[in-house]
């Protein structure tokens with residue numbers, strides 16, 4: 001498929017699915033392809049860094065993503081533009097070869113498809129509760145970073161999975177690779193976060209009216225009784 005045709009293909013999808021929101025079609029295509037951020041866009045804006053808890057979701061390998069001038073935003077919002085899009089939030093999945101790019105043009109963030117501007121962009125801002133620290137001086141986002149534009153705390157209590165290593169891991173999953181590659185972002189946390197720290201982070205973050213949900217997740221423990229006893233401690237402590 002040549003570059004020119006990819007925009008035509010997208011517009012054909014719009015034309016052939018008029019009962020379906022354009023925003024959904026475009027969002028799915030961006031998630032599937034990944035997105036490229038120019039250094040100009042990253043270096044001249046403020047945003048919430050991607051948290052790299054659970055999975056990376058990036059298309060590129062971690063070393064390539066880490067070579068960027070800054071950690072990429074957790075999410076971005078597309079709106080207006082060629083297709084008069086309603087505001088639509090999309091997770092960042094980095095791909096340096098993507099047909100989709102976010103760049104800074106005339107001091108404004110724009111989404112480009114095949115180098116043609118198609119929409120306005122906002123990066124997700126840092127959230128109010130990010131200013132809090134735990135009693136031991138740990139930054140709160142090291143325990144409970146935000147997803148869904150700050151509405152949900154994403155707590156990965158166990159940052160690795162026991163299905164890895166014997167080719168038993170799920171095909172889409174990169175949890176252990178994520179920890180190996182990005183674990184340095186939370187060097188004092190280790191693989192299993194202490195339940196007391198999770199409870200303290202939830203308590204602090206709940207002062208922020210934007211926070212509506214708490215997601216506690218993590219890798220699997222093969223012995224199901226041990227797994228139950230591990231995860232139930234977090235619920236009880238919170």
Ligand code: SF4
Pocket residue numbers: 160161162163164168169170173174175218219220
């Ligand atoms: S069970 Fe383990 S390998 Fe499968 S998705 Fe969950 S964390 Fe990944």
